[in-house]
Amino acid sequence: MNNPEANDNEILEKCKESLIAIASADGIIRAELSILEQDEVDRWKHVYFNQHHNCLSNYFDALLGLFDPEGQLVIINTFSKIYTDFKSSLQDYLRYQAHNLSMIKTEVQISKIVKDFFFESMDQVLILQCDINTINIKCVKLAKYIIEQFRSEFLAKKETYEMNMPIKHACIIFHIRRDYESNLIKSNFICGWKQITIESLKSLEAPLMDFLDKPLYEIINSEFFEKIVGSTKPFEKILKDELLWCLSCIKYQHSNVNYIRKTAQIMTFHEFIKKESADDNEYVNLKSLFEEFAISWNSIISHIDQYQSEELLNKPHMNLELPVIFGLVEQKNNGIYLCAILDFLIKLHNEFLDDIINIPIEECKSLNFIKNLSWNYLNSKMYFIISTVAQAQDDNFINYEWNDKILKYNQRNMGIKGNVNFIFDLQKIEMKLARKLVLDKVYFKMENNQFYLKNFSFKYELFHNSPKILFDIKKVLLQVPIPGDKILMILAFFQQSNSSIILNSSTNLVNLSDLLFLFEIMLCFIKELSIQNNNMLILDFVDQWLKLARYNIASIDILKEFSLKHIIAYYVLIEEQVANSIIHNIDDKFKIPLMQQMKDSINKAVSYNSQNQQLIPARALVLALKRFIYRFLLVNSNIENQNLNTYILDFTLDLWTDDIKQELIKKLFPTCLLVSHAYNAYTFIVNEIEGEENNESFASAYSLTARKNLIKKFKKFTS
Numbered sequence: 203m204n205n206p207e208a209n210d211n212e213i214l215e216k217c218k219e220s221l222i223a224i225a226s227a228d229g230i231i232r233a234e235l236s237i238l239e240q241d242e243v244d245r246w247k248h249v250y251f252n253q254h255h256n257c258l259s260n261y262f263d264a265l266l267g268l269f270d271p272e273g274q275l276v277i278i279n280t281f282s283k284i285y286t287d288f289k290s291s292l293q294d295y296l297r298y299q300a301h302n303l304s305m306i307k308t309e310v311q312i313s314k315i316v317k318d319f320f321f322e323s324m325d326q327v328l329i330l331q332c333d334i335n336t337i338n339i340k341c342v343k344l345a346k347y348i349i350e351q352f353r354s355e356f357l358a359k360k361e362t363y364e365m366n367m368p369i370k371h372a373c374i375i376f377h378i379r380r381d382y383e384s385n386l387i388k389s390n391f392i393c394g395w396k397q398i399t400i401e402s403l404k405s406l407e408a409p410l411m412d413f414l415d416k417p418l419y420e421i422i423n424s425e426f427f428e429k430i431v432g433s434t435k436p437f438e439k440i441l442k443d444e445l446l447w448c449l450s451c452i453k454y455q456h457s458n459v460n461y462i463r464k465t466a467q468i469m470t471f472h473e474f475i476k477k478e479s480a481d482d483n484e485y486v487n488l489k490s491l492f493e494e495f496a497i498s499w500n501s502i503i504s505h506i507d508q509y510q511s512e513e514l515l516n517k518p519h520m521n522l523e524l525p526v527i528f529g530l531v532e533q534k535n536n537g538i539y540l541c542a543i544l545d546f547l548i549k550l551h552n553e554f555l556d557d558i559i560n561i562p563i564e565e566c567k568s569l570n571f572i573k574n575l576s577w578n579y580l581n582s583k584m585y586f587i588i589s590t591v592a593q594a595q596d597d598n599f600i601n602y603e604w605n606d607k608i609l610k611y612n613q614r615n616m617g618i619k620g621n622v623n624f625i626f627d628l629q630k631i632e633m634k635l636a637r638k639l640v641l642d643k644v645y646f647k648m649e650n651n652q653f654y655l656k657n658f659s660f661k662y663e664l665f666h667n668s669p670k671i672l673f674d675i676k677k678v679l680l681q682v683p684i685p686g687d688k689i690l691m692i693l694a695f696f697q698q699s700n701s702s703i704i705l706n707s708s709t710n711l712v713n714l715s716d717l718l719f720l721f722e723i724m725l726c727f728i729k730e731l732s733i734q735n736n737n738m739l740i741l742d743f744v745d746q747w748l749k750l751a752r753y754n755i756a757s758i759d760i761l762k763e764f765s766l767k768h769i770i771a772y773y774v775l776i777e778e779q780v781a782n783s784i785i786h787n788i789d790d791k792f793k794i795p796l797m798q799q800m801k802d803s804i805n806k807a808v809s810y811n812s813q814n815q816q817l818i819p820a821r822a823l824v825l826a827l828k829r830f831i832y833r834f835l836l837v838n839s840n841i842e843n844q845n846l847n848t849y850i851l852d853f854t855l856d857l858w859t860d861d862i863k864q865e866l867i868k869k870l871f872p873t874c875l876l877v878s879h880a881y882n883a884y885t886f887i888v889n890e891i892e893g894e895e896n897n898e899s900f901a902s903a904y905s906l907t908a909r910k911n912l913i914k915k916f917k918k919f920t921s
Contacts, residue, residue: 288403298327320356472522496520509542665833672856736767781832794878803872827884842878
């Protein structure tokens with residue numbers, strides 16, 4: 203509003219109109235649920251539905267009717283795809299040209315298009331389309347700047363020479379998503395540019411506006427509905443084509459660990475088996491395995507009354523209708539029953555081996571074989587290798603079922619009638635039993651969690667339970683970086699697939715989050731099995747294990763040439779893509795705002811360009827914070843009041859890239875930050891980086907255009 207005589211109320215009303223213009227139709231309808239008075243809501247609904255939001259042709263029709271001699275600069279937000287065909291509805295009455303900004307590669311190209319529009323063509327409207335998924339913010343700002351510069355020259359020429367030149371309008375269209383949060387241009391309102399939201403650029407056969415704010419009964423009984431029923435487009439198709447956006451207004455539960463845990467508490471073993479079975483044969487096999495598990499559970503559970511300090515009451519009878527949470531190792535809630543059973547059996551196993559250790563081998567000929575097999579018999583008298591349950595093989599467990607055939611080692615005097623006394627060869631029987639019960643057996647030790655198995659890791663809990671897993675894998679499985687050209691191929695593949703990768707068939711899509719979860723499973727396998735062959739192809743490794751092979755990733759060409767020596771580099775590439783959209787879902791207790799002192803401390807420690815080698819590179823710190831947030835804060839933990847440097851300076855957590863100078867991080871990383879500040883520290887640095895880039899881009903663009911203007915003036919002056 204450029205009226206210097208306008209009073210405050212007029213300015214306020216115009217500001218409200220501008221705000222209303224960028225709203226979506228469903229947002230205006232939901233305003234009835236706000237604290238505004240109904241009269242106020244009705245007034246602004248009336249304003250909104252008269253601002254020409256129906257389609258692009260409807261808006262341009264109103265725009266051209268304004269008769270503004272300088273023309274208009276307009277930014278349009280739309281939910282239409284960038285390839286939507288709106289041209290047929292414009293070409294009948296409007297001369298225009300439309301360009302996809304993503305297809306324009308250089309400043310020279312943009313400048314030529316804009317200059318030709320203002321000074322060469324007879325077109326009335328210049329349209330630049332931007333897909334927010336692919337566009338670079340610098341291109342948008344540069345295009346906006348160039349439009350403003352050539353428009354100023356055009357208007358100056360028009361005024362100077364008083365020529366009858368056509369009215370020219372420029373329009374930038376942002377193709378956005380309904381869940382999109384605007385960060386493309388920092389300011390919502392840009393001086394000199396009008397903004398409006400037009401949900402669909404193309405004129406709809408059944409405009410959405412005709413359905414809004416009307417009860418279903420009224421719609422069904424209206425002439426409009428009769429027209430729809432009698433048309434080639436039935437009402438069901440309209441619901442499918444035009445009203446599916448309603449689903450995007452529903453706030454869905456994020457796929458976080460608490461939600462997944464709740465699913466495990468509800469889903470039964472039977473439901474799980476059916477869900478995981480690819481065919482009838484697999485269903486039969488899985489059900490058979492469960493039945494063995496159930497028999498073992500039910501035969502042991504009655505012998506256990508207590509686990510640690512907790513008394514076990516209401517011990518469940520294992521069956522297909524119990525929830526799967528009972529089959530997961532967790533030392534709490536329903537998981538303690540399985541922990542109690544495992545603890546009972548493993549302690550029984552170890553106690554038996556303890557008894558064997560206490561037998562002097564010299565006094566028991568049946569154990570003589572241990573002398574030759576024991577790995578350190580002469581030194582420590584320890585007869586058994588110590589191992590974890592996760593690393594054990596089947597032969598390492600005592601799993602013996604009595605067989606009467608062992609009693610065949612006996613003698614009976616057949617010459618004496620009625621003699622039923624047997625003379626058993628106890629030494630042979632003892633030797634047979636010793637080999638069955640002792641040979642290849644190991645003594646089981648506890649994991650770091652003071653239990654024989656690690657807690658079951660739900661999705662997003664990998665680093666919560668094994669924080670140093672990447673560091674540990676690197677120690678036993680040599681890793682090498684992925685070449686730069688291959689990284690570009692991988693990232694292009696991720697972008698091309700639009701975060702969805704075809705796994706089993708063309709109709710079975712698994713997004714990058716699922717692929718990342720698969721890689722986390724692979725990392726667990728590698729660590730627990732101490733895999734050392736880094737030349738094994740990733741696909742070959744997957745094929746070796748049923749748990750992994752059920753994910754048919756062989757069809758992903760981009761994986762075929764990579765081996766286990768690339769597994770961590772590949773993992774962090776996927777992780778970074780997934781983290782971009784996931785880390786915002788963390789608990790609010792990890793989003794405490796930064797005080798100015800904290801921001802100052804960050805800026806003192808961080809370099810936002812590559813020139814200062816004595817400070818922490820901003821991009822490296824952003825990546826470290828992003829990894830920390832993704833790996834540790836998606837799980838509901840109580841670490842928000844701990845110092846952030848406890849984690850950031852722990853280089854065994856593998857948060858930093860390999861080229862970072864550790865001493866520099868230790869020296870400069872701010873000590874005033876808590877874990878609760880991690881998210882806002884991350885967003886603060888990201889914004890600072892973008893601001894620095896925008897300033898450089900703007901300065902570069904301004905400098906180039908200024909030089910061109912000076913050259914023009916110099917030529918004009920000297921000619």
